[in-house]
Amino acid sequence: MREIEYREAIREAVIEEMNMDPKVFLIGEDIGKYGGxxxxxxxxxxxxGEDRVINTPISEGAIIGAGxxxxxxxxxxxxxxxxxxxxxxxMDQIVNQAAKIRYMTGDNLRCxxxxxxxxxxxxxxxxxxxxxLEAWFYHVPGLKVVMPATPYDVKGLLKTAIRDDNVxxxxxxxxxxxxxxxxxxxxxxxxxxVADIKRQGTDVTxxxxxxxxxxxxxxxxxLENYGIxxxxxxxxxxxxxxxxxxxxxxxxxxxxxxxxxxxxxxxVASDVAAKVSLKAFDWLDxxxxxxxxxxxxIPYNSTLEQASIPHKADIxxxxxxxxxx
Amino acid sequence: MAELTREQKVEFLKTIITxxxxxxxxxxxxxxxxxxxxxxxYVGEEAIAAGTCAAIKKSDYIISTHRGHGHSIAKGADLNxxxxxxxxxxxxxxxxxxxxxxxxxxxxxxxxxxxxxGGGIPISVGAGFSCKMEAQGRVTVCFFSxxxxxxxxxxxxxxxxxxxxxxVIYVCENNMYAISMSACESISCKDIANRASSxxxxxxxxxxxxxEAVYGVVSSAVARARSGKGPSLIEAKTYRFGGHHPNDxxxxxxxxxxxxxxxxxxxxxxxxxxxxxxxxxxxxEIKMMEEKIKxxxxxxxxFAEESPEPQLERFLEEVKSI
Ligand SMILES: Cc1ncc(C[n+]2csc(CCOP(=O)(O)OP(=O)(O)O)c2C)c(N)n1
Numbered sequence: 001m002r003e004i005e006y007r008e009a010i011r012e013a014v015i016e017e018m019n020m021d022p023k024v025f026l027i028g029e030d031i032g033k034y035g036g037x038x039x040x041x042x043x044x045x046x047x048x049g050e051d052r053v054i055n056t057p058i059s060e061g062a063i064i065g066a067g068x069x070x071x072x073x074x075x076x077x078x079x080x081x082x083x084x085x086x087x088x089x090x091m092d093q094i095v096n097q098a099a100k101i102r103y104m105t106g107d108n109l110r111c112x113x114x115x116x117x118x119x120x121x122x123x124x125x126x127x128x129x130x131x132x133l134e135a136w137f138y139h140v141p142g143l144k145v146v147m148p149a150t151p152y153d154v155k156g157l158l159k160t161a162i163r164d165d166n167v168x169x170x171x172x173x174x175x176x177x178x179x180x181x182x183x184x185x186x187x188x189x190x191x192x193x194v195a196d197i198k199r200q201g202t203d204v205t206x207x208x209x210x211x212x213x214x215x216x217x218x219x220x221x222x223l224e225n226y227g228i229x230x231x232x233x234x235x236x237x238x239x240x241x242x243x244x245x246x247x248x249x250x251x252x253x254x255x256x257x258x259x260x261x262x263x264x265x266x267x268v269a270s271d272v273a274a275k276v277s278l279k280a281f282d283w284l285d286x287x288x289x290x291x292x293x294x295x296x297x298i299p300y301n302s303t304l305e306q307a308s309i310p311h312k313a314d315i316x317x318x319x320x321x322x323x324x325x
Numbered sequence: 326m327a328e329l330t331r332e333q334k335v336e337f338l339k340t341i342i343t344x345x346x347x348x349x350x351x352x353x354x355x356x357x358x359x360x361x362x363x364x365x366x367y368v369g370e371e372a373i374a375a376g377t378c379a380a381i382k383k384s385d386y387i388i389s390t391h392r393g394h395g396h397s398i399a400k401g402a403d404l405n406x407x408x409x410x411x412x413x414x415x416x417x418x419x420x421x422x423x424x425x426x427x428x429x430x431x432x433x434x435x436x437x438x439x440x441x442x443g444g445g446i447p448i449s450v451g452a453g454f455s456c457k458m459e460a461q462g463r464v465t466v467c468f469f470s471x472x473x474x475x476x477x478x479x480x481x482x483x484x485x486x487x488x489x490x491x492x493v494i495y496v497c498e499n500n501m502y503a504i505s506m507s508a509c510e511s512i513s514c515k516d517i518a519n520r521a522s523s524x525x526x527x528x529x530x531x532x533x534x535x536x537e538a539v540y541g542v543v544s545s546a547v548a549r550a551r552s553g554k555g556p557s558l559i560e561a562k563t564y565r566f567g568g569h570h571p572n573d574x575x576x577x578x579x580x581x582x583x584x585x586x587x588x589x590x591x592x593x594x595x596x597x598x599x600x601x602x603x604x605x606x607x608x609x610e611i612k613m614m615e616e617k618i619k620x621x622x623x624x625x626x627x628f629a630e631e632s633p634e635p636q637l638e639r640f641l642e643e644v645k646s647i
Contacts, residue, residue: 055510296644
């Protein structure tokens with residue numbers, strides 16, 4: 001199969017959906033001539049013109065509000081927040097307005113809005129450009145939360161997100177835009193709420209999403225040297241979460257390590273650990289372990305920045321602990 | 326307003342050249358990955374910081390932006406500690422934790438650069454309240470750029486500053502672009518200064534390549550603020566000579582436009598010439614000034630390189646209390 005970059009997969013998904021549905025349009029900062037901060041929209045302005053590729057002022061609240069307003073009046077916008085850190089400036093529109101409108105109006109108004117954004121550390125861009133804020137959105141009823149790790153997943157899930165009648169937080173990771181992976185030429189979509197086992201194993205389940213999938217795969221490869229067979233479980237969508245598949249995996253392996261780049265306090269990881277402990281306690285051979293980022297604003301200094309997020313070694317050590325070696 | 330003294334003019338030039346040489350050095354260091362993350366050079370805009378900071382006192386506050394090195398330098402920052410911060414060293418202004426976008430220092434009255442566009446504008450309201458409440462005649466200067474004038478916080482903050490008659494001077498550095506977005510295509514009015522009328526404060530336009538002109542308008546706004554008459558909005562027209570950051574080829578700009586500003590509106594070239602024409606400095610004296618500055622910048626690099634990295638153990642210990 002051909003291999004393409006993560007950002008090319010995003011671009012293809014958007015092109016396919018825009019060609020199929022004239023109601024789909026893009027709105028955000030520097031998405032015109034510039035093609036987006038990570039160049040995922042390269043050339044789209046020329047292809048679709050200014051009515052469907054709307055380059056905006058630096059007005060995050062209005063970018064989301066514009067998306068929502070168009071969504072409840074029949075369009076399927078993809079609003080972009082250049083960094084998830086800037087969602088803070090649009091929180092009213094996301095949380096009080098878009099997330100609630102469909103329920104609050106008795107299903108009168110539907111809001112098929114995708115909010116594309118990216119987060120994560122690793123580029124030395126410090127405390128206001130490196131956060132992992134998915135837990136905020138995970139917490140709010142009315143939002144779906146998608147965090148794809150691979151080019152294949154990002155394409156299939158973005159297409160599904162655009163077709164979904166609800167508000168989808170589509171969260172990418174800044175470290176993986178240039179990463180290549182197999183993506184078929186033929187059209188496909190990936191349903192929400194269906195996890196993907198990125199590596200089969202029998203001794204321990206490693207739950208990981210977004211960039212942490214890669215670190216977990218590296219860890220799983222190393223764990224082979226210790227005779228440990230680790231399963232890497234990628235939920236792909238955090239809301240809805242494929243709990244059945246997760247419980248099934250834990251029943252098979254009897255052990256769970258949950259990995260997240262976000263800091264642990266109030267994280268998706270602690271929620272997942274709690275869920276499994278509550279629902280599959282009898283199947284666990286050892287307590288669940290969490291590998292998470294440190295409770296710190298992300299520092300600029302590279303050594304400190306790297307120290308504040310999980311690495312292969314942290315995952316390997318956690319697995320060894322739950323294995324009792 | 327009183328005539329500018331020879332010393333003041335020489336100081337303008339010194340500040341402008343210092344910022345320029347410091348920024349050129351940071352770009353070099355960025356290219357060899359000694360500085361990393363985001364770096365937003367202030368090249369082309371130096372006269373605004375030089376003119377503005379000369380019009381306020383050391384005890385006054387400034388609030389800065391992601392393109393903030395020039396503001397810090399003009400406010401009197403130590404080049405060594407700035408460069409050390411850019412190299413992520415423990416001797417830097419933020420102990421290596423902040424990098425280019427977060428330099429701040431209480432003693433300097435530098436309340437922080439910012440990674441969030443417009444993020445500093447509402448903070449000016451609080452600093453303004455503080456200045457007003459302590460009643461010592463202190464003022465706050467809030468720098469921001471054209472892009473920030475389109476975020477909601479700009480409007481909230483200017484309205485409040487006006488309603489509460491706060492001693493704040495808003496200095497908008499309109500360099501015509503917000504990354505790739507041109508100001509003409511993104512701002513509802515021709516001049517950002519026009520927005521001042523919505524908030525019932527003076528709105529003034531000034532040539533941002535001329536430190537004396539900037540000094541003049543800021544001085545008037547400062548006098549107004551100190552006498553309890555409230556905030557002002559100054560729009561300094563300027564140009565970002567390079568891309569948004571060193572890796573941005575800025576293909577969205579017209580080459581002729583770039584050439585025009587570089588040849589006609591370069592504050593370093595223009596102000597040198599002016600001081601020579603006015604016989605305030607001769608070529609030889611300027612050369613000496615350049616050499617001194619070059620040495621100071623090189624010293625700052627040496628200081629930064631020889632400085633220790635932040636200690637990992639200490640960081641891990643500190644994190645426990647966050
Ligand atoms: C709230 C927010 N939105 C978007 C960004 C990304 N961003 C960083 S700098 C920049 C352009 C800023 O333009 P302007 O305010 O004109 O300042 P300039 O870079 O021209 O000095 C953008 C969009 C950000 N840092 N913060």
